[in-house]
Amino acid sequence: MNYFNYFTEIEDTFVRRRGKHLLLGTMDWALMTAWKEMGVPLHVVLNGIERAFDSFAAKPRKRSVKTLMYCQEEVEAQYAEWLESQLGAQNGIVDGEQETGADYVEEENLPFPRATILEHMQSARAALLQICEERRRMRDDELCDALTRAAARLGEMEKDFARAAPPSAEKLEEALTTLEKMLDDALSANIPQKELATARSETEAQLEPYRNRMEQPTYEQTFG
Template sequence: MNYFNYFTEIEDTFIRRRGKHLLLSSMDWALIESWKEMGVPLHVALRGIEHAFDSYNAKPRRRTVKSLLYCQEEVEAQYAEWMEAQLGAAEGEKNGEKIVEKRTEDARLPFPRAAILEHLNGARASLLMICDERKKSRKDDFCDALSRAASRLKELEEDFASAARPNAEKLEDSLTSLEKLLDEALLANLPANELASARVAAGEQLQPYLSRMERPVFEQTLDNLLLKRLRDAHGLPRLSLFYL
């Protein structure tokens, strides 16, 4: 599936059905990431949002929908139904869309090649700057991870620039792996009190929605929200092309 469409289609559908433009909150983005990581197909997530708003519009007295979390229960219900329907289905599907083995050579990139290269170069420069600043006070495994990630980004940039048929999905997989490496290194090298404080803050932000979320979804969303707080606090850039 088109990785980038997963987020943008969900955002566009929610805004369209709500009827008023409303920027998604960090909690909403964390929830979308949770659905993506759980393997909720895009079409299933969109159907859940549509059904949630259909039910909402049928109510005589309605409160304003302010968050994507309003649709969370219906999305999970639709996902459960979809999972049951998939029993016995052949493998080789991801997020509800068949993986096509052969793609046309002229498949279009999700973004212009120049924009992708600029994104990679900017991310590499940011990582090196963070590493240089950190080395002034200490040198730890996080510094090493930053340096390794920056070196790998340079390789990816050079390969993508010279490729006759650049593969954005393959690049995205590599960037996702680098993000996980950086996230793990950041968590492992944070002072215990800073990590605990950030976790408490993220938990407090999400706590009002605990009763409306399945425990696995709540925990995944909490982890995503925690990482977002920590990345922002330390200036760590997102590498995924979705954030281009």
């Protein structure tokens, strides 16, 4: 991912969570540059921003968040955890093969086998690209751009999840939630409300047979 995309994704997420458009200052750009040069993955930065704002929302303060510096501590804490997971992946390899015991523990900590999760992520990425290609035949708009960006970020997340030891289902869910919010915003901005309402009704009808077996938060998140 080039510098422009890295900065744009961070700025968009910060502005969305802040709720008001605010141009980033010199110190904010310097901070983003430092993260980029440190090798902090984009999805790690975005997770840190989301968590920092979630913490702020849980304990509202009189002063609003004005700069990206507010998120620095959380972003760098997330990066430290990510580095640890990558080191764990390297240490878990012996003569080019994953240690059987470690692999077993990893599978225990996941809701599904890692390979199954990765296959699902790959399928989702392919679907995003296909939707983008089909839409681009009709119009090349911000939604196409968002779909392309989402597919690229999902690709980065796949690589990290494949290497992580142990892999964290919680971290993956947080990253996917951040991605989902970005796509939701793009859909709301580019799809007529009538079409969105129709899609929601169709989704509700498809989920109706399973509603009693789904937890309420999961059901609401599926089409909320």
